[in-house]
Structures are given as structure tokens and as C-alpha cells.
Amino acid sequence: MDIHELVIEMKLLERRLTLYEEKYGVLSEDFYAALKAGKLARYDEYDETRADFSRWKGIYETWLRRKEAYHELVQKRDLAETLRFQPAY
Numbered sequence: 001m002d003i004h005e006l007v008i009e010m011k012l013l014e015r016r017l018t019l020y021e022e023k024y025g026v027l028s029e030d031f032y033a034a035l036k037a038g039k040l041a042r043y044d045e046y047d048e049t050r051a052d053f054s055r056w057k058g059i060y061e062t063w064l065r066r067k068e069a070y071h072e073l074v075q076k077r078d079l080a081e082t083l084r085f086q087p088a089y
Contacts, residue, residue, distance in 0.1 A: 003082050006070040013063040020056040028060045 001009075017028045024031065034040050035057060043049040074082070 001069065003070060003073050003077070004084055006066050006073070010063060010066045010070065013059055013066065016059050017056070017063065020052060020059075023052070028056065028063075031056060032060050 020031070021027055026034075031040075031053075035053065040053065043053065
């Protein structure tokens with residue numbers, strides 16, 4: 001996957017994360033930290049939140065992997081050569 005494809009996919013994932021952030025009122029980073037620390041176990045009894053949390057976690061972990069891959073590629077390349085420059089005439 002090239003840098004441009006990673007950026008596009010990360011932005012699509014961010015849009016999906018925003019839906020959960022708006023629904024539950026916290027940022028994905030904070031949700032994920034609380035989930036990993038076991039602080040959200042009391043919500044396991046509710047089918048909707050259990051399903052939402054599972055999807056939210058998966059989307060966030062995918063976003064984290066894409067972000068890591070993006071940073072690895074950016075460090076290996078000259079950013080000036082990577083930019084998708086399209087002049088407006």
C-alpha cells in the first residue's frame with residue numbers, strides 16, 4: 001500500500017470512528033485505553049454496546065496499524081517527492 005492509499009484509508013476509518021465517538025461521547029483513543037484496561041466490562045451485558053465496542057475496537061486497531069505503516073513509509077521517503085501536487089491552472 002502506498003502513502004496516498006494509506007491516507008485515504010485512514011480518513012475513511014476516521015469517519016467511521018467519529019460515529020462511535022459522537023454516539024458514546026469520548027474519543028477513540030480514550031475508549032481504547034479504557035477497554036484495554038478492563039474498565040468497560042460492565043457494558044458487556046448489553047448486546048448493542050458489546051457489538052459496538054467490538055466494531056469500534058477493530059476499526060481503531062486497523063487505524064493504528066495504518067498510521068504506523070504511514071509513518072514508516074514517510075520516514076523512508078523524501079516528503080517533497082511523495083506529495084501529490086496538482087497545480088490549479
